[in-house]
Amino acid sequence: MASLTNQGIAMNSMSKARLRLGQLEHALARIDDPEFGLCLNGGEPIALRRLLALPEKVLCVDCAE
Numbered sequence: 001m002a003s004l005t006n007q008g009i010a011m012n013s014m015s016k017a018r019l020r021l022g023q024l025e026h027a028l029a030r031i032d033d034p035e036f037g038l039c040l041n042g043g044e045p046i047a048l049r050r051l052l053a054l055p056e057k058v059l060c061v062d063c064a065e
């Protein structure tokens with residue numbers, strides 16, 4: 001049942017894509033927030049490069065480790 005397996009894989013990656021889309025929408029909704037770009041833990045600014053690469057990340061590199 002190769003077709004069933006492929007369908008399962010396709011559905012799995014689709015739900016992953018949907019999850020990621022939700023995270024990005026969440027991040028985009030926060031761009032208007034004056035605290036966007038600040039680490040939720042320490043409040044220090046998150047590197048712009050990190051924000052652009054991973055906009056859903058809310059912790060700076062130090063706190064994420």
Ligand SMILES: [Zn+2]
Pocket residue numbers: 039040041042043044059060061062063064
């Ligand atoms: Zn931090």
